[in-house]
Amino acid sequence: MPLLWNYSYKNISTRKLTSSLTIFGIALVVFVFTAVLMLSNGLNQTLVDTGAEDNAIVIRRASQTEIQSIIYRSMANIIKTDPAIKIDSNGTPMVTNEILVLINLPKRSNSKFSNVPVRGVTPMSLEIRPQFKIIKGRMWRPGTSEVIAGVKAASTFKGCGMGETVHFGMRDWKIVGIFETGGSGFESELWGDVDQLMDAFGRPVFSSLTMKLKSSNQFDGLKARLENDPRLNVEVKREKEYYRDQSSSTTLFINILGIIISIIFSLGAIVGAMITMYAAVANRTVEIGTLRALGFSRTTVLFAFLTESLFISLIGGLIGLITASFLRFIEVSTTNWDTFAELAFSFRLSPRIAVQAIIFALVMGIIGGFLPAVRAARFRIINALRAK
Amino acid sequence: MSEVFVQLQSIYKSYWRDSLEIPVLYNINLNIAEGEFLALMGPSGSGKTTLLNLIAGIDKPSQGEVIVNGQHIDGLSENALARWRSQNIGFIFQFYNLMPVLNAFENVELPLLLTKMNKKERRQHVETALSIVGLSDRMKHYPNQLSGGQEQRVAIARAIVTDPNLILADEPTGDLDKQSEEEIMNLLSRLNGEFNKTIIMVTHDPRAAEKAHIIRHLDKGELYD
Ligand SMILES: Nc1ncnc2c1ncn2[C@@H]1O[C@H](COP(=O)(O)OP(=O)(O)O)[C@@H](O)[C@H]1O
Ligand SMILES: [Mg+2]
Numbered sequence: 001m002p003l004l005w006n007y008s009y010k011n012i013s014t015r016k017l018t019s020s021l022t023i024f025g026i027a028l029v030v031f032v033f034t035a036v037l038m039l040s041n042g043l044n045q046t047l048v049d050t051g052a053e054d055n056a057i058v059i060r061r062a063s064q065t066e067i068q069s070i071i072y073r074s075m076a077n078i079i080k081t082d083p084a085i086k087i088d089s090n091g092t093p094m095v096t097n098e099i100l101v102l103i104n105l106p107k108r109s110n111s112k113f114s115n116v117p118v119r120g121v122t123p124m125s126l127e128i129r130p131q132f133k134i135i136k137g138r139m140w141r142p143g144t145s146e147v148i149a150g151v152k153a154a155s156t157f158k159g160c161g162m163g164e165t166v167h168f169g170m171r172d173w174k175i176v177g178i179f180e181t182g183g184s185g186f187e188s189e190l191w192g193d194v195d196q197l198m199d200a201f202g203r204p205v206f207s208s209l210t211m212k213l214k215s216s217n218q219f220d221g222l223k224a225r226l227e228n229d230p231r232l233n234v235e236v237k238r239e240k241e242y243y244r245d246q247s248s249s250t251t252l253f254i255n256i257l258g259i260i261i262s263i264i265f266s267l268g269a270i271v272g273a274m275i276t277m278y279a280a281v282a283n284r285t286v287e288i289g290t291l292r293a294l295g296f297s298r299t300t301v302l303f304a305f306l307t308e309s310l311f312i313s314l315i316g317g318l319i320g321l322i323t324a325s326f327l328r329f330i331e332v333s334t335t336n337w338d339t340f341a342e343l344a345f346s347f348r349l350s351p352r353i354a355v356q357a358i359i360f361a362l363v364m365g366i367i368g369g370f371l372p373a374v375r376a377a378r379f380r381i382i383n384a385l386r387a388k
Numbered sequence: 389m390s391e392v393f394v395q396l397q398s399i400y401k402s403y404w405r406d407s408l409e410i411p412v413l414y415n416i417n418l419n420i421a422e423g424e425f426l427a428l429m430g431p432s433g434s435g436k437t438t439l440l441n442l443i444a445g446i447d448k449p450s451q452g453e454v455i456v457n458g459q460h461i462d463g464l465s466e467n468a469l470a471r472w473r474s475q476n477i478g479f480i481f482q483f484y485n486l487m488p489v490l491n492a493f494e495n496v497e498l499p500l501l502l503t504k505m506n507k508k509e510r511r512q513h514v515e516t517a518l519s520i521v522g523l524s525d526r527m528k529h530y531p532n533q534l535s536g537g538q539e540q541r542v543a544i545a546r547a548i549v550t551d552p553n554l555i556l557a558d559e560p561t562g563d564l565d566k567q568s569e570e571e572i573m574n575l576l577s578r579l580n581g582e583f584n585k586t587i588i589m590v591t592h593d594p595r596a597a598e599k600a601h602i603i604r605h606l607d608k609g610e611l612y613d
Binding site (some may be wrong): 287 | 501502
C-alpha cells in the first residue's frame with residue numbers, strides 16, 4: 001500500500017499556524033506529564049539511594065520511623081554482638097548508633113519554618129555509608145558543638161551554609177563542613193557528634209542502629225535473631241526498604257496528582273488535535289476525492305490523515321520532552337509526609353521516562369486523529385469531488 | 389475503423405435523496421472507438437459529470453453495463469476499481485484539483501506512487517509528462533504560484549504520467565481565459581493525435597467542442613446526436 005508521507009508532512013509544514021497551535025498543546029501536555037514522571041523518579045531515586053543493599057537498620061518495634069524510635073544503650077550493646085555484622089580491618093564491628101531529631105529552621109527562600117532532621121552520628125556512620133563525601137570544609141571534631149550539613153540542607157535553610165551558625169538544643173552549632181551522599185535523602189540533614197547531640201537534647205537513648213552485614217543474604221538470620229530476642233523489642237529492616245517505605249505516601253501523592261493532571265491536560269490536547277484534524281478533513285474534502293479518483297484506497301487516505309496527526313503529536317512530544325529535560329537543573333523541596341522532615345530532591349529524567357513521554361504523545365495523536373481520519377476514509381468519491 | 393474502446397449499454401442511473409429517487413440518466417447507449425475524441429455537451433444538471441464518473445469507475449450505474457477496453461467495470465470491487473483507474477484512466481477536472489501543498493513535480497508524481505516504479509523512474513516519467521505540457525521550468529512551483537492555465541497543464545501532466553489509454557476531462561477549460569483555453573485544447577488535440585489517447589471531454593463551450601471529432605449532447609439525462 002502506498003503511503004502519502006510527503007503529502008502528510010507538507011500539509012503540516014505548510015499550514016504552520018494551525019499545526020503549531022496543536023503542536024504547542026501537545027507539547028504542553030507532554031511537558032507536564034514528563035515533569036511529573038521526572039519528579040516522582042527524582043523522589044524515588046533520592047529515597048532509594050538513601051541506603052545500601054547490605055545495610056540493615058534496627059528501630060523500636062512499631063515506631064515506623066527513627067524519629068519515634070527509642071533504643072536503650074543496653075539493647076544497643078546486645079545488638080552490636082550479632083554475628084551477621086561485618087568486622088572492619090581494625091577488628092571493629094561495622095555498626096553505628098544514631099539519633100535523629102527534627103528541629104525547626106527558616107528557609108532561605110521565604111523565611112518560613114520547616115523541619116530539618118538532625119542526625120547524631122559516629123565515625124562509623126561515615127564508613128558504612130560509602131557515598132558519603134565532604135565536599136567543603138572538614139568533619140566535626142569529637143566533643144565539640146560542630147556539625148556538618150548536607151548540600152541540600154545547606155542551600156535550603158538559613159544558618160546551615162558553610163561557616164554559618166545555627167541555634168538549636170539551647171546551643172549554637174557551627175557548620176564546619178558540607179557533605180554529599182550521591183543525591184540521597186541524607187543530603188537534607190545536619191550531622192553532628194551523637195554524644196553531643198544526645199546531651200544537647202537531653203535524650204539518653206538512641207533512635208536507631210545501622211549496620212553493615214557480612215553479606216546481603218545474612219539479613220534474614222539477623223532479622224530473625226533480633227526480632228525474636230525477648231530482651232529486645234525491635235524491628236529490623238533493610239536500609240533501602242526502610243527509606244523507600246518512608247516516602248511511600250509522598251511518592252503516591254505525587255504520582256496520583258500527576259496522573260490526574262496529565263489526564264485532564266491530555267483530554268484537552270486530544271480534543272484540540274481532533275478539532276484540528278476534523279478541520280483539515282473538511283477543508284480538504286475535494287483533495288480526498290481527487291486522491292481516491294486517482295486510485296488511492298480508503299486505507300491510504302486513512303493513514304495519510306493518521307500520519308499527519310502522528311507527525312504533529314511526535315513533534316509536540318519531542319518539544320515537550322526537551323523542554324521538560326531542562327527541569328533537571330531545578331531542585332524541589334517538599335515535606336516528606338511520612339516523616340514530616342523537609343526533603344530536597346531533583347527532577348530526574350531516564351530513558352524510560354523519555355520513551356513513555358513519546359508514547360504518550362503518539363497515543364494522543366492516534367486518539368485525536370483517528371475519528372477524523374475515519375471520516376476522511378469514508379467519503380464517497382463522487383460526493384467528495386462535488387464538495388466546494 | 390478501430391475497435392470499440394468504451395461501451396455503455398442501456399445505462400440507467402438515479403440517485404436517492406431521503407428515500408426520493410432522482411433519475412439522472414435514462415437509457416444511455418454509447419460506443420466510443422479507440423483513439424476517438426468525443427465532446428459531451430449539455431446544460432448544467434443534464435448528467436454529464438455523472439456519465440463521466442460511470443466511465444471512470446468512481447460511480448456505478450443503477451442499471452446497465454459499462455465496458456472499458458473489454459473490462460466490465462461495473463462488476464469490480466472497490467479496491468479493484470481503484471487499481472484499474474490508476475492504470476487506465478487519466479482524470480482532468482474543471483478546477484484542476486491539484487494538491488495545494490505539493491509542487492508541480494510532486495502533484496504529477498502522485499499517480500506514480502501507485503505503481504512499482506522506483507524514485508528514479510518516477511522522476512523520468514514526471515519530467516517527460518511536464519515537458520509534454522511545456523512546464524519543465526515550473527517543476528518546483530506550487531499551484532498558487534501558477535496561472536489557471538498552467539495549473540490545468542500540470543493537471544494534464546498528472547493525467548498522462550501513467551500513460552493511460554483513456555482521458556476523461558470534465559469541463560477542462562470551464563475556468564480559463566480564452567488564451568489558456570486554446571492552449572489546453574491544443575494540448576488535448578495533441579494527446580489525441582500524437583499520442584493516440586482516447587478522450588472524452590465534457591464542455592459547455594462550442595469552440596472547445598470543435599476540436600473533438602464527435603459531439604454528443606445530453607439533455608435531461610438523455611443522449612442525442
Ligand atoms: N451524488 C449525488 N447525489 C444526489 N444527486 C446528484 C449527485 N450527483 C449528481 N446529482 C444530481 O444529478 C444531476 C446531474 O448532475 P451532474 O451529472 O453533475 O450534471 P452536469 O455535470 O451535467 O452539470 C443533477 O440534478 C444533480 O443534482
Ligand atoms: Mg458537471
